[in-house]
Amino acid sequence: EVQLVESGGGLVQPGGSLRLSCAASGFTFSSYGMSWVRQAPGKGLEWVATIKQDGSEKYCVDSVKGRFTISRDNVKNSLYLQMNSLRGEDTAVYYCARDREGASLYWGQGTLVTVSS
């Protein structure tokens, strides 16, 4: 059974940092691209970043460029999102997801990030 379990969310002050983790199991992690998608409270879905299977290609939305970094450890079967210089508009539930041709087939339960003073 495919499982994706996010962790690392919480309350952080504006300008602060958080590192989200996503532990994957039930599939060959190194064979799939992985993504982070977020959802602000009461709002729609926003794609944040994607990393290819071997980590050689990374893409992210313009609003997080220079602040967020996606990475992965194919030995630990884990996906990460390092978030720096956090802003109020980064407040959201962050989901990790396993790609299926670019769509997201499997999703974690999400971890809430709240940026507030």
Add this chain to the structure above:
Amino acid sequence: DIQMTQSPSTLSASVGDRVTITCRGSQNIGGWLAWYQQKPGKAPKLLIYRASTLESGVPSRFSGSGSGAEFTLTISSLQPGDFATYFCQQYNNYPRTFGQGTKVEIK
């Protein structure tokens, strides 16, 4: 960036109704479109990818069509568990973008 626009934003329907949701892209995305269903407090669920391919385990009352820049999601006979919010997403290029969502409510 490619903008994805869904219509309607809200749809009121009854059990048994045929429901159609439209998703338009600001440019041609070929067939690289997915549809998701999301219920409150839950992660999205992939229903359809590549515009018309039904994900395994998804009931056949869901169908997708379209290509280029205009796509539709159809539910042939709405069931109680289908009241949810539906999102389209293009993955033809980066940034991948979602539509704003269509909430299907009970009439």
